[in-house]
Amino acid sequence: MTRHGRLRRLRATVAAGTAWVALVGGGLVGATPARGAPNGLRQLTETTLAPGVDYRRFAVSTPHGTAYAHLLTVDLRTARTATGLLYPDAVGARAPVTRLADARGAVAAVNGDFFNITEIQHPGVEATGAPVGPAVAGGRVLKGAVPRGQRFGPALPPGASVRDVIGVGTDRRARVDRLSLRGTVRTPRGALRLRGLNQYAVAVDGVGAFTSDWGTTSRVRATCGTDTDRSAPCSTETREVTVRRGRVTAVARTPGKGAIASDAVVLVGREAGARALRGLRVGDPVRTAYTLKGTQRTPFDFAVGGYPIARDGRPLEGLDAVTTAVRTGAGVGRGGRLLHLLALDGRAEYRSGLTIAELAEVMLELGARDVVNLDGGGSSTLVTRPPGGTRTKVRNHPSGGSERPVPNGIGVFTRS
Structure with a gap:
């Protein structure tokens, strides 16, 4: 639809009695519009x-x-x-x-993205400041999207997802896409599905991975709330396993904080995920692999979370x-x-x-x-x-x- 067509549609909406935005005039007193301004602005x-x-x-x-x-x-x-x-x-x-x-x-x-700005529902738990959606920087995967019920920000419109992003691909073309985390943790007892990557919230019953990209912030918040209720209590069944150079080097009952080595991955499990990690011991071999899967084959050079409000004009x-x-x-x-x-x-x-x-x-x-x-x-x-x-x-x-x-x-x- 053309710009003039959109304005005609807005005027028709007014005639029907619906509130609308009058995209006309309204400039600063004494201001002179620059040449080439779009219609209605x-x-x-x-x-x-x-x-x-x-x-x-x-x-x-x-x-x-x-x-x-x-x-x-x-x-x-x-x-x-x-x-x-x-x-x-x-x-x-x-x-x-x-x-x-x-x-x-x-x-x-x-x-950019909405983020974990406060934790008033969980006294004593540190707000991480981490963003809601997926993120890619310099072609490198930084993080996945939190569960929908854990997001901060206004209600999503129909069809929108916490996995939606905008960014620029390696072909130097900008696009809106949807990035889903695909990952696996391979242990001596079998493979586990990865349900989070550097996220302030891991899915219920899931296992999330934290890398050096996470920083020093506490990882406790990842086990609080549920997939449908951000304010739900923190899980009472958790486990943290540190893996360095493919071997378990430490285990703990609760998530910790502090810097993560560049060659290490910290696995945080809750509920069923915690039980799956409980059998791991220091020295066990563990391999973690992950990627963000989009709808197009061209990888992103950068991507940031945000939800769509217009598509195809x-x-x-x-x-x-x-x-x-x-x-x-x-x-x-x-x-x-x-x-x-x-x-x-x-x-x-x-x-x-x-x-x-x-x-x-x-x-x-x-x-x-x-x-x-x-x-x-x-x-x-x-x-x-x-x-x-x-x-x-x-x-x-x-x-x-x-x-x-x-x-x-x-x-x-x-x-x-």
Whole structure:
């Protein structure tokens, strides 16, 4: 459907008496729209940050106030342009987006996945800060997705999954996909299915693996809650087995914390998974293998969790059209050659933001065909590095008044 067609459909919705987003006008007082603004959005500024990387700012008028959108458009056809996953060198850790971007020399970035932000339901258990969905960095598998009932964030729309991701493949094309963990633990007593990889929650009755990528954060949270209830009590039947260079080197009744050696894997089991690990002894041979399986053969260079809200140029059915918030979205256009990264402004006077349905329409108007919703609220952050500058600057006024530390983000780079 064309942009004009989508606007006609929105107007028809209004005639039927349904609330909608009026994607017209609403700019800053005295502002002059830049040339080339998409239909229904008022472009306020435009800056080229690097070859193939543009930053623009828009105003969006809605029934609940004016929202301001900050947009990065990345042309992956530009040879000097690259993208990647930003994270603080550990899955179970958080840092502000500016720090993540500056550490890697990014010219721009946005925040990424929802994450384990609090543990008020489990007194004494440490919140890990680890993200919800799968993650791939530099072509390397970092983690799998937690069970659906263990996720943080708004309710998923129909058909969405905790395993959904957006990323860029080794073919330099962006895409939305679904990544499922496939893994096996081979022991002297037989093979066990791996039910988690560097996750803050392992499936009930399962065995999860933790590698050096996890960091030093406690692994206790992995045995709390259930597949359908994040706030359920922690399991009372657990086991932890440390395997180094293919041999068991330590066993424990409860999960621990601290750094994991680069040549080691820590296996954490709960319920039936704990019972399966209980028979292992120091010196036993154990082999662990895993991968993330997608729907396409081309592997990801990077991927980050986020749930789809538009596909093939159309918003998905069942999107929330009532709840407004500051949001971050990412979209794919021109057959995967364009990556659109958007964060709404969280300044107090226009913090109402957009609904999920409105975010989908805005991203489609900007040229995306497939769109995902990333973490929002106080996490929504978009940063850029001015041409000739050495440090990035936050562009969108985070709603909490300052940057919230986040587990990961999408970085944009330019090669010299």
